[in-house]
Amino acid sequence: MEDYPPVELDRKGNGEAMSNASDSPKGSVLVVGGGIAGVQAALDLADSGFYVHLIEKSSAIGGRMSQLDKTFPTNDCSACILSPKLVECGRHLNINLMTLSEVMALEGEEGAFTATIRQNPRYVDPAKCIACGTCAEKCPKKVPNEFDLGLGKRKAIYLKYPQAVPLKYAIDPDQCIWLRRPGRCGMCQKVCPSGAINFDDQPRQIHIEVGSVILALGFSPFDPSILDFTGYGRLPNVVTAMEFERLLSPSGPCLGHMERPSDHKEPRRIAWLQCVGSRDINRACHGYCSSVCCMYAIKQAVIAREHTQGPDLSTSIFFMDMRTHGKEFETYYDRARAEGVSFHRCRVHSILPAGHDDNLLLRYVGDDGRIKQEEFDLVVLSVGLEMDKQAAELARRLGVELDPNNFVATGAFRPVSTNRPGVCVCGAAAEPKDIPQSVMEASASALEASRLLAPARWSETQKKEYPEERNVWAEPPRIGVFVCSCGINIASVIDVAAVTDYARTLPGVVFAQNNLFTCSQDTINQMAETIKREGLNRVVVASCTPRTHEPLFQETLRDAGINKFLFEMANIRDQDSWVHQGFPDEATQKAKDLVRMAVAKVQQDEALAYNTVPVVKRALVLGAGVAGMTAALSIADQGIPVVLVERKDRLGGHARKFYRTWQGDLVQGYLAGLCQRVEEHPQIDLHLETTVEKVEGSVGQFETHLSDGSKVLHGTAIIAIGAGSHKPREGRWNYLYGRHPEVHVLLELDKRFIKEDPALKEKNQTVFILCAGSRVPEKPYCSRVCCTHAIDQALHLKELNPNMEIFMLYRDIRTYGEKERLYQKARENGIVFIRYDLDNVPKVWEEQGNIHVEVKDPILDRPVRLHPDMLVLATAVRPKIDADVVSRAFKCSMNSDRFFLEAHMKLRPVDFATDGIFMAGLCHYPKPMDETIAQAKAAAARASIILAQDAIPAESITAVVEQRKCVGCGVCTMVCAYNAIQLDENSSLARVDTAMCKGCGACVAGCRSDAVTLKNIGNEQIMAAIEATMETY
Amino acid sequence: MDPAPEKDQKWEPKIIAFLCNWCSYAGADLAGVSRFQYPPNIRIIRVPCSGRVSANMILDALKAGADGILVSGCHPGDCHYISGNLYARRRFALLKNLLEFIGIEPERINFSWISASEGEQFAELVTKITTRIKTVGPTKRLVKKIG
Amino acid sequence: METLFSQATEAIKREARALLESGEVAAFLGFAKGSIPTVTRPFVARSPEETDKLIWNGLCVMNLANYLPGLLKSLEPARRPGEPPPEGPLPKVGVIATGCWSRNMVIQIQENQLIRERLVILGIDSPGMIDRRKLESLAGGKEIQAIEEAEKKVVISGKGFRLETARQEVLRDNCLTCTHPSPVILDKKIGPTMPERHVHEPFARIEEIERMDADSRWAWFQKEIECCIRCYACRNACPLCYCPTCFVDDSHPQWVGKSVDPVDTAIFHILRAYHCAGRCTDCGACESACPMGIKMRLFTRKLQKDCLELFASEPGLDINSPLPLTTYGPEDPERFIINGSKQQGTQGGK
Known part of the structure; x- marks a missing residue:
C-alpha cells in the first residue's frame, strides 16, 4: 500500500516511503516520550484499538507542559487541563506506561519491530508505594x-x-x-509504612514487539549560560522563561507568590528579552525561530500582572518581530497592550548589574536609534526551544534522520513521517511548536502509525471491566464531599478548610475532605478507596468545572462500584475563586452555597443506565481540498467507506493555486497524485458539485441530506471546507487592486509561477505589502502563512531574475519555526525589508500607468518612494462564505473571525464541541500545507476512534414520561427537535425513544402536567438545588 | 468591577442563574479562565439547555427568595439542541411580561444569550444585572416565608 | 315574546332531538335551567325526550368544550391502559358551539383531546353573554326571580321591583371585547350570523394596568386575588385544564403549597394563567365560575395580548396553525433579551 503515487523528492530527499510490511502486522505501537504529544498519541491509539507501550525517561509523564503555569491564549491552568489526560493515560487499560525507561535499539521493520527497552530502577516498588510522602x-x-x-x-x-x-x-x-x-x-x-523501598532494584532490559513507533521526544529549553551578555548564571535575577513559569506556578518553589530569586521579594519591574537562543546565527546559537516565545512572554506578562496585588507592576517585552501568528493570538497581544504591557521593538545588547538591590540595567537601542538604559528588578530570558541532546542521540540510534537544526527531518507532504518507514514523529522534536500543534501532530502520528496496522486492530487490547455496581436505591444517602484546593487556584481565595468543615454539617454527608489536587492520580485512587471504606453512595466534588472534570470523577465512582450518575460537582474555581479574587469572604460563602446545592441535588440523583448507540461505519468528509482529500484517504485506507462531498466541480480546492510549499516542494504534482488516488479509491464515494442541505442525528448515527438528492448515513463527519484569500477590491486596503494589471494578491502571483509566465523575468522592481488589510480592526487576526509565502515568492522572483529589486513592506515578519531560514536567505539575497506601522501605512497610487509606492522608513525616519513594475499584496486568508451554512447544518460554532471553533484551544484542536464532528485545514485557521496535512490526519485519527467501535456510549440522561400524569396533548412531541418523543398509538400518551433522546429537556419545560421529566435533571433535582441555594438567607 | 454602593450595606442580593451547559455555562467558565471579575451574588444552576427552563422553575426560585433570576442560553442558531433556545425565547417573552404585569419588578427577571466564547460578556452581564437588582432592593413579592 | 333566544332554543331542541332520534349521536351537550334564574347548567341529553330540557339564553356562560373530552370518553367502551382502541367508529356527541367555545374545541383537537369526527357541532353566533354579577348589582342585593331577555335589552324582576337595562350594560367583560362571535368549526348553523365585531380598544384594561408602575401593579394583583379561597372553580370551568394531575394537586414535585398562603395563591394564579398562554380564547368561564368575583381573566387576557402582538397568534382560529408555544419563528421578538454579544448587538425585536 502506498500513501501517494511517487512524488518529487522533498528538500530532505524523502519521498513517500514505500512499505513492504508483513500481512499480519502487530496490533501495538511504541510511543517514545510522555509529554503532551506522546500522551495524546497514546490515548488516540489506545482508544482506536491498538495496544500502546508509552516510554518515558523520567519518573513521571507530563513533560514540559506539566511545568507550565498557564497556557496561552486562554490562560487555562496548564496542570488543570493536562491532568485529566495524564490520569486517563495512567489508568488506560491499553496503555502500558513505562517510566524511567529508554529505547536502546529498534530492529525489524514496519509492522513488526522489536524494541529493546532499558528500564532503570526506581528503587521504590510502585505496587506498594501509596505516595504518602x-x-x-x-x-x-x-x-x-x-x-x-x-x-x-x-x-x-x-x-x-x-x-x-x-x-x-x-x-x-x-x-x-x-x-x-x-x-x-x-x-x-x-x-515507609508499606515496605516499598527496594535498594536492590536493578535495571531491566525488555524486548517488546510492536507494529510501529512514534517519537514524541519533545524539546529542551535553550541554556543561555553561553550567552555572556545576558548575565545568566552570574546575575541571580536573570531567569529563563521556564524558570519564571515555575516562579508563577502555585506548585512552584514560591507557591505562586512570584518572588525573584535574589531576595524573595516580589518584583515591581519585569523585562522579557525575546529571541534568546533563537533567530541568532551570530552568537552561534540557532537560526530558526522557536515559534512560541512571543506568546509565552505576553502570557507571562499578563499572568504576572494578575499575580501582583497592586496595579503598579511594570512589564516590558523587548522583541524584534512580534510573532502572534496563531488562532486568537493577535487578540491576546492587543489585549495585553491594552492592559498595559509595554512592547519595545529592539534588541537588548547587554544586561548589567544596576549596582544596588540586585537590580538590573538593560541597555538597548531605542526606536530613535539612541542608546537607552532602563532598570528592572527581574529579567526573564525568552529562551528558545532546541532538540534535546539525548533525544537526538536516540533518533540517530534508531536510524532516524535529523535536519540541519537537529530536529527530526520530515517533509511538507508527510509532516509526521520520518525517513524510517513505520517510525513517526510528532511535537516539538520535529520543529519548535506550541501545544495545539503538537497535539494535532500527535493525533496525526497516531493515524500514520496505525495506518498499516488496521487489520490488527483490537487484536492486542483488553476490555475494561468495571466491578458490579452496588444497588444503593434503598440505602439512605451517604454522601462524600471532596473539596479541591487546586494548588492555590481555589485555596488562595476560598477558605477550603471552612468549606470542608461546612460540608460535614450538611444532611446526608458522612465524609468530607480537602485535597490539594483532587484530580491527581493519588487522590483519585484514594477517592475510590474512601467510597468503599466509608460505604459512600453519592459523591460531590467541589473543584473546577464539570465540563472538563466530570468524566474523570464519574469513572472513579464506577471503579468503586457506584453508578456514575450519583455524582455532582460544585464549580468553586472557574465560577468562584477565579471570578471573585478580591472577595475571599463572599467567595467562601458562595463555595459553601454551591456545595450545599450540589449535596441537595445529589441526594435526589438516581442510578442511570449506560446507554449505547451503534456506529455507522462510514465517514462524511466535507470539502475536497488537500485537507479533505487527505482525511478521506486516511480513513478509506483503513477499509472504512468515506463519502467525500465537494461544492465545486473538481478536486483540489485552494491548493490548485499554489506554486510550492515553504520547504520548496512543487504543489501541483503532489496535488494531481492526491486527486488521482481519491478518484480511484474503492472506498471513496465522491460527490462533486454537491452541498450539504440538512444534517440529522448525532455521533454514530448521522443522516445527511445532500443537494444531489442522496442521503448519507454516517458515524462521523470531518469538515474541511477550506478558506479563500481576501481580494481588496475596495476600501482602505485596496492598493490599486483590480485597477492595475500588475497588482496581485499572493496566489495570483503563484498562478503566474505555475504558468511559468516569462514576463516575470523582465520585472526590474517588485514591492510586496504584507498585512494588506490584515491585523487591522476590521480583520484583526494574523493569517499566519502570508509572511512566509511572500518571502518565498520574493526568493523565487530572485531565482528568475537575480537583478530584480525587491522590497518587502511589513509590520512584523512572522516566519515562525524553521521558516525563518527563508527570511535569512531573503536578506542574504538583498531583498529589502521596510517596516511600517498602522499610523504610517504605505501609500500606493498610479500615475500614467505606473505604480507609485511611498512608505516611511523608520530607520531613516523619512519617506521612501518606490516605483515597482509589480505590486504584490499579502491579504488575509478569509473564511468561506458558506461556513455559516455548514456551521448551522452541523450545529458547530465559529469564533468571531468566523473560523470554526474547536472544543478546546489547547488540547482538542481538531474536535468540535459537538461529538463526532472534526475539522481540518484552513476552515479552522490559516496554515501552511504541512500543518494542513497534519491536521487532516489528526481529524481522521479522531474520527477513527469512533469508527473503530461497533457502538459508542449514548446519552443516559434522557427524558422519561410518567404515564399516569400524561394527558397526551402532544406539546412535547412538537417541541422535540429529534422526534424522540411520540404519542403511543394505543395509549395516546407520550413515549420516549431513549436512543434518540439527547436529554435537552425542551419537552420537560413544555409539559404543563409535569408528566415528562429528565433523568437526574428533573424538577425534583432542580427544586432541591433552588431551595438549597436560598437556605442561608 | 466592585459592586455598586448600596444604601443597605448589609444586604446583598442573591441571584439564581439557570445556564445552559453548552454555551452560557461554558461562557461563565471562560470568564473564570480569563479572570474576568464579577460580583459574587450569583448562584449558577447548570441545565442542559435554556429550553429546559420552565416557568415553574423561575417561580420556584422567586418563591425561595431569589432577588433576581438569570436564564441564559446559546444565541439563536447556536443551540446545541437545535431549537431549544427558540422555544425558550417564546416562553420567556410571555413569562417575563406576565410577571411584570402582576407587579414583579422587571429588574429581577433577566434573560440573555451568552456563547461559550463570551466570558467577558458574561462577567459584564452579571455585573450589570447585579447592579440593577440592587436598585430595586430585597425581594418581597412572591417570597414564601416559612414558619 | 318571540326572541332570538326562544327561536334558538327551539332550533336547538329540534336539531338535538333529530340527532338523537336518528342515532347519529349518542348524547347531546347543551344547557338546562339552573337552580336559580341567574344560573344555567350544562346538560347532557341522552334520549330524544330529554332534549325538551334544553335551553338557550344569555346566561349560558359555561364553556361546553370543557365537558366534551370527558363526555366522549364516557361513551367509549372501557379498556385497559395500553390496549389498542376499539375498531370502527366511536359514538358521537352533538354540542352547541359559539365563537370562543368552537375555538376551544379547535385547540382540544390540536392537543389530541377531541376527535373532530366524533362531534356534531351546532354553531351559534354568540350574542354576548350576561354577567350574573352585573345583574345582581343592578338589583341592588334584591333577589332576582325572573329574567327576560331581548335582543337589545334585559329585564329583571323580583319582589317589588322590575328593572330594564340595555343588554350591553350587563354583558360579561370578555364578551364586550370579543371580536370573533362566530364559530370557526361547525356542522350546522343555528340562528343569524352576527357581524364581525370591531372593538375599539380590545385590550384597554390591560394597557391601563401596564401603564401603572410595578408597585401599583403588585397592589392591584394582590387586591384582585386576596379573596381567593383556592376552590379551583376557575380551573375546573376551563376547557384548557385537563391534566390528569393538576400542578396544584401534585406533591411530586410540589410547585405550590396547598394552603391559602398569599404567595401560593399568587403562584397558583400565575401558573394557571401561564398554562393557558397561547391557548386561552377568553371565553370567560373562569370568571363566571368564580364564587368570589375574582377577575382572573385579566391575567390570561394579558397573555392573549402578548401572543397577538409578539407572535401574531390568535388561538383556535386556524386548526392548521400550531399553538404559539409549540413552535417558534427565527425572528421572534427578543427585545427583552440582554444580549451579551458585542459583535452581534441586539437583534430583532419590536
Missing part, C-alpha cells in the same frame, strides 16, 4: 529540584511533581546516601 519528609538529603529548574529543593527520594502520573516516589541514585554508600542512611526504608 513520609519517605521524602524524612529523607535527609536535599538536592536542587530539576522540575523547578533548580529554583527549589527536593529530596533524594522524590515525586516529580504533585500531580505526577504514576504517583509513585522514586529514588535519585546519584543523590541517595544509601545507594552511594550502602548502609549509611536507609531512613526511607525505615519509615
Whole structure:
C-alpha cells in the first residue's frame, strides 16, 4: 500500500516511503516520550484499538507542559487541563506506561519491530508505594529540584511533581546516601509504612514487539549560560522563561507568590528579552525561530500582572518581530497592550548589574536609534526551544534522520513521517511548536502509525471491566464531599478548610475532605478507596468545572462500584475563586452555597443506565481540498467507506493555486497524485458539485441530506471546507487592486509561477505589502502563512531574475519555526525589508500607468518612494462564505473571525464541541500545507476512534414520561427537535425513544402536567438545588 | 468591577442563574479562565439547555427568595439542541411580561444569550444585572416565608 | 315574546332531538335551567325526550368544550391502559358551539383531546353573554326571580321591583371585547350570523394596568386575588385544564403549597394563567365560575395580548396553525433579551 503515487523528492530527499510490511502486522505501537504529544498519541491509539507501550525517561509523564503555569491564549491552568489526560493515560487499560525507561535499539521493520527497552530502577516498588510522602519528609538529603529548574529543593527520594502520573516516589541514585554508600542512611526504608523501598532494584532490559513507533521526544529549553551578555548564571535575577513559569506556578518553589530569586521579594519591574537562543546565527546559537516565545512572554506578562496585588507592576517585552501568528493570538497581544504591557521593538545588547538591590540595567537601542538604559528588578530570558541532546542521540540510534537544526527531518507532504518507514514523529522534536500543534501532530502520528496496522486492530487490547455496581436505591444517602484546593487556584481565595468543615454539617454527608489536587492520580485512587471504606453512595466534588472534570470523577465512582450518575460537582474555581479574587469572604460563602446545592441535588440523583448507540461505519468528509482529500484517504485506507462531498466541480480546492510549499516542494504534482488516488479509491464515494442541505442525528448515527438528492448515513463527519484569500477590491486596503494589471494578491502571483509566465523575468522592481488589510480592526487576526509565502515568492522572483529589486513592506515578519531560514536567505539575497506601522501605512497610487509606492522608513525616519513594475499584496486568508451554512447544518460554532471553533484551544484542536464532528485545514485557521496535512490526519485519527467501535456510549440522561400524569396533548412531541418523543398509538400518551433522546429537556419545560421529566435533571433535582441555594438567607 | 454602593450595606442580593451547559455555562467558565471579575451574588444552576427552563422553575426560585433570576442560553442558531433556545425565547417573552404585569419588578427577571466564547460578556452581564437588582432592593413579592 | 333566544332554543331542541332520534349521536351537550334564574347548567341529553330540557339564553356562560373530552370518553367502551382502541367508529356527541367555545374545541383537537369526527357541532353566533354579577348589582342585593331577555335589552324582576337595562350594560367583560362571535368549526348553523365585531380598544384594561408602575401593579394583583379561597372553580370551568394531575394537586414535585398562603395563591394564579398562554380564547368561564368575583381573566387576557402582538397568534382560529408555544419563528421578538454579544448587538425585536 502506498500513501501517494511517487512524488518529487522533498528538500530532505524523502519521498513517500514505500512499505513492504508483513500481512499480519502487530496490533501495538511504541510511543517514545510522555509529554503532551506522546500522551495524546497514546490515548488516540489506545482508544482506536491498538495496544500502546508509552516510554518515558523520567519518573513521571507530563513533560514540559506539566511545568507550565498557564497556557496561552486562554490562560487555562496548564496542570488543570493536562491532568485529566495524564490520569486517563495512567489508568488506560491499553496503555502500558513505562517510566524511567529508554529505547536502546529498534530492529525489524514496519509492522513488526522489536524494541529493546532499558528500564532503570526506581528503587521504590510502585505496587506498594501509596505516595504518602513520609519517605521524602524524612529523607535527609536535599538536592536542587530539576522540575523547578533548580529554583527549589527536593529530596533524594522524590515525586516529580504533585500531580505526577504514576504517583509513585522514586529514588535519585546519584543523590541517595544509601545507594552511594550502602548502609549509611536507609531512613526511607525505615519509615515507609508499606515496605516499598527496594535498594536492590536493578535495571531491566525488555524486548517488546510492536507494529510501529512514534517519537514524541519533545524539546529542551535553550541554556543561555553561553550567552555572556545576558548575565545568566552570574546575575541571580536573570531567569529563563521556564524558570519564571515555575516562579508563577502555585506548585512552584514560591507557591505562586512570584518572588525573584535574589531576595524573595516580589518584583515591581519585569523585562522579557525575546529571541534568546533563537533567530541568532551570530552568537552561534540557532537560526530558526522557536515559534512560541512571543506568546509565552505576553502570557507571562499578563499572568504576572494578575499575580501582583497592586496595579503598579511594570512589564516590558523587548522583541524584534512580534510573532502572534496563531488562532486568537493577535487578540491576546492587543489585549495585553491594552492592559498595559509595554512592547519595545529592539534588541537588548547587554544586561548589567544596576549596582544596588540586585537590580538590573538593560541597555538597548531605542526606536530613535539612541542608546537607552532602563532598570528592572527581574529579567526573564525568552529562551528558545532546541532538540534535546539525548533525544537526538536516540533518533540517530534508531536510524532516524535529523535536519540541519537537529530536529527530526520530515517533509511538507508527510509532516509526521520520518525517513524510517513505520517510525513517526510528532511535537516539538520535529520543529519548535506550541501545544495545539503538537497535539494535532500527535493525533496525526497516531493515524500514520496505525495506518498499516488496521487489520490488527483490537487484536492486542483488553476490555475494561468495571466491578458490579452496588444497588444503593434503598440505602439512605451517604454522601462524600471532596473539596479541591487546586494548588492555590481555589485555596488562595476560598477558605477550603471552612468549606470542608461546612460540608460535614450538611444532611446526608458522612465524609468530607480537602485535597490539594483532587484530580491527581493519588487522590483519585484514594477517592475510590474512601467510597468503599466509608460505604459512600453519592459523591460531590467541589473543584473546577464539570465540563472538563466530570468524566474523570464519574469513572472513579464506577471503579468503586457506584453508578456514575450519583455524582455532582460544585464549580468553586472557574465560577468562584477565579471570578471573585478580591472577595475571599463572599467567595467562601458562595463555595459553601454551591456545595450545599450540589449535596441537595445529589441526594435526589438516581442510578442511570449506560446507554449505547451503534456506529455507522462510514465517514462524511466535507470539502475536497488537500485537507479533505487527505482525511478521506486516511480513513478509506483503513477499509472504512468515506463519502467525500465537494461544492465545486473538481478536486483540489485552494491548493490548485499554489506554486510550492515553504520547504520548496512543487504543489501541483503532489496535488494531481492526491486527486488521482481519491478518484480511484474503492472506498471513496465522491460527490462533486454537491452541498450539504440538512444534517440529522448525532455521533454514530448521522443522516445527511445532500443537494444531489442522496442521503448519507454516517458515524462521523470531518469538515474541511477550506478558506479563500481576501481580494481588496475596495476600501482602505485596496492598493490599486483590480485597477492595475500588475497588482496581485499572493496566489495570483503563484498562478503566474505555475504558468511559468516569462514576463516575470523582465520585472526590474517588485514591492510586496504584507498585512494588506490584515491585523487591522476590521480583520484583526494574523493569517499566519502570508509572511512566509511572500518571502518565498520574493526568493523565487530572485531565482528568475537575480537583478530584480525587491522590497518587502511589513509590520512584523512572522516566519515562525524553521521558516525563518527563508527570511535569512531573503536578506542574504538583498531583498529589502521596510517596516511600517498602522499610523504610517504605505501609500500606493498610479500615475500614467505606473505604480507609485511611498512608505516611511523608520530607520531613516523619512519617506521612501518606490516605483515597482509589480505590486504584490499579502491579504488575509478569509473564511468561506458558506461556513455559516455548514456551521448551522452541523450545529458547530465559529469564533468571531468566523473560523470554526474547536472544543478546546489547547488540547482538542481538531474536535468540535459537538461529538463526532472534526475539522481540518484552513476552515479552522490559516496554515501552511504541512500543518494542513497534519491536521487532516489528526481529524481522521479522531474520527477513527469512533469508527473503530461497533457502538459508542449514548446519552443516559434522557427524558422519561410518567404515564399516569400524561394527558397526551402532544406539546412535547412538537417541541422535540429529534422526534424522540411520540404519542403511543394505543395509549395516546407520550413515549420516549431513549436512543434518540439527547436529554435537552425542551419537552420537560413544555409539559404543563409535569408528566415528562429528565433523568437526574428533573424538577425534583432542580427544586432541591433552588431551595438549597436560598437556605442561608 | 466592585459592586455598586448600596444604601443597605448589609444586604446583598442573591441571584439564581439557570445556564445552559453548552454555551452560557461554558461562557461563565471562560470568564473564570480569563479572570474576568464579577460580583459574587450569583448562584449558577447548570441545565442542559435554556429550553429546559420552565416557568415553574423561575417561580420556584422567586418563591425561595431569589432577588433576581438569570436564564441564559446559546444565541439563536447556536443551540446545541437545535431549537431549544427558540422555544425558550417564546416562553420567556410571555413569562417575563406576565410577571411584570402582576407587579414583579422587571429588574429581577433577566434573560440573555451568552456563547461559550463570551466570558467577558458574561462577567459584564452579571455585573450589570447585579447592579440593577440592587436598585430595586430585597425581594418581597412572591417570597414564601416559612414558619 | 318571540326572541332570538326562544327561536334558538327551539332550533336547538329540534336539531338535538333529530340527532338523537336518528342515532347519529349518542348524547347531546347543551344547557338546562339552573337552580336559580341567574344560573344555567350544562346538560347532557341522552334520549330524544330529554332534549325538551334544553335551553338557550344569555346566561349560558359555561364553556361546553370543557365537558366534551370527558363526555366522549364516557361513551367509549372501557379498556385497559395500553390496549389498542376499539375498531370502527366511536359514538358521537352533538354540542352547541359559539365563537370562543368552537375555538376551544379547535385547540382540544390540536392537543389530541377531541376527535373532530366524533362531534356534531351546532354553531351559534354568540350574542354576548350576561354577567350574573352585573345583574345582581343592578338589583341592588334584591333577589332576582325572573329574567327576560331581548335582543337589545334585559329585564329583571323580583319582589317589588322590575328593572330594564340595555343588554350591553350587563354583558360579561370578555364578551364586550370579543371580536370573533362566530364559530370557526361547525356542522350546522343555528340562528343569524352576527357581524364581525370591531372593538375599539380590545385590550384597554390591560394597557391601563401596564401603564401603572410595578408597585401599583403588585397592589392591584394582590387586591384582585386576596379573596381567593383556592376552590379551583376557575380551573375546573376551563376547557384548557385537563391534566390528569393538576400542578396544584401534585406533591411530586410540589410547585405550590396547598394552603391559602398569599404567595401560593399568587403562584397558583400565575401558573394557571401561564398554562393557558397561547391557548386561552377568553371565553370567560373562569370568571363566571368564580364564587368570589375574582377577575382572573385579566391575567390570561394579558397573555392573549402578548401572543397577538409578539407572535401574531390568535388561538383556535386556524386548526392548521400550531399553538404559539409549540413552535417558534427565527425572528421572534427578543427585545427583552440582554444580549451579551458585542459583535452581534441586539437583534430583532419590536
